[in-house]
Amino acid sequence: MRHLERTRVAIIGGGPAGLLLALILHRAGIDSVVLERGSRDDVLSRMGADMLEKATTDILRTAGVGGRLDREGLVHDGFDIAWRGEVLHIPLRDLTGKTVTIYGETELTHDLYDALDEAGVPIIHGAEDVRPQDIATDAPFVTFHTVDGEHSLECDYVAGCDGFHGVCRQTIPADLLRTFERVYPFGWLGILTRTPPIQDELIYAHHARGFALCSLRSPQLSRYCLQCDAGDDVANWPDERFFDELEARLPVAVAAHLKRGPSIEKSIAPLRSFVAEPMGHGRLFLAGDAAHIVPPAGAKGLNLAVSDVHYLSRALIAHYRDKDDQLLKTYSETALARVWKAERFSWWFTSMIHMFGEEGTFSQRIQEAEFDYLAGSQAAQTALAENYVGLPY
Structure with a gap:
């Protein structure tokens, strides 16, 4: 088995959540490696959400990937609900002082790839049979194989950004994990x-x-x-x-x-609506679809992934920069508080309009x-x- 150089954070999953986490950590001087099963073309071919909350666009700008978003993103002040031939306008800016931005997930992924390429952050595509190991110890590692053979990557922490069908959530012991689901x-x-x-x-x-x-x-x-x-x-x-x-x-x-x-x-x-609790175990932390799914009405999926990344990156930065682990200890509780509110809204909106x-x-x-x-x-x-x-x- 070939051993790669050790990294601080092994990020499993090269979608927007994993790529954004890698970029934010890089900006803070924390090294990481991204492991992605698909090719870059596969990742860029995935169609996803296109509505970004203001907090999401703020985080993207802070991470240094707001340039094209600001040039090409379409800012929306409101939206319409059509019902029985009537049209009700919801004026978002007038009611909240905030707007949303239409910007395709594929375009965001392009921007993240460009920024990570420029920064030299390693992204390993074609990583098959990825397995987080020893996550309950102080010396976790990740095994996987590529066309070059089998590999082992030592790390301090594992970030599971590998989606609903990924392996990371399954790594949490079954007697510790609770899941909540509604299939429509x-x-x-x-x-x-x-x-x-x-x-x-x-x-x-x-x-x-x-x-x-x-x-x-x-x-x-x-x-x-x-x-x-x-x-x-x-x-x-x-x-x-x-x-x-x-x-x-x-x-x-x-x-x-x-x-x-x-x-x-x-x-x-x-x-479907789906939530897994807790969003981590030992040195493994889940983010995005690996931990939760929302129905697409209201477009909360990508935005929740970004909020998870915000909380997780903040916690990891506090660990490495300030030697403070409190945010890591409370990551799951903090992230889930926002997740469940978005789940409630997505369930309610879905129930009203379908x-x-x-x-x-x-x-x-x-x-x-x-x-x-x-x-x-x-x-x-x-x-x-x-x-x-x-x-x-």
Whole structure:
């Protein structure tokens, strides 16, 4: 087995969470190695969230990757909810003084790669069978293999940023780990198309045929999603059928602005709420999807990953710079407090705007009452807006 040079923090997972953590640690003079199973092209091909909270953009700027974000990101002052032919505008800036920014996860990943390349932070792609070892001791290490053979990487800490299906959460002893999950009976069928968006702000549409979302990545790149059966197949949804269904679920005045075009990406994403507690054990700490999943309404997944990275990087910096381990000891508790609030909001928003046909008329009446209350209450709109732009750290 080949032994690599020792590093302080072994980061498993080369998505945005792992890359951002590596960059923040590098800026603080703390070395790390990122281990990623896929190739760089694989990572950059992953389609993810595109709505960034203000706190997220602030952290990215502080980390030194805010330049292109500020030039190309689309700042949104609000969004719309379409319901029974009505359109309710939620003015985020007026209600909270904050905005959100539309900037694709793929673009953010490009920016992080560029910054890490410039900094010389090692990223090992093609790392297979990655296994954190001895995490409950003072001498953890990570084993893996590449085309060059088997490797062992000694470290002080392991950061598990390897997603929902990764190995890091499974490394925590089963008798210590608690998981909480709700699987929703539908998915999101999403497409990306090189057409002008239907409008400059997002539209969340509730309809008897199912939920629809009109989003965008740029002034010439639109993202649309439809509620569909959880077991559906994209092969059942040629572009013409997709746009016909999207148009049917939008108010007539809104649908009139829809520009059709061939899809350049099409997929179905299942919806679930999931939380693992604690977010660490011994010298292993989880961040992002490795610890929690939210349904995509409200776009909290990437933003929660960034907040985890904020708390974890702060704790590691305190350990190395100040020899203070208090933040490491409380990392899980601190991160989970924000995670559960975002889980609550994502569950609530999902429950309000989707159709739950199997639940009968009571659920539908509750949804109607919820929207009526929201439409008539500035306090309710403010609560929605506060959660949408992101709760404070």
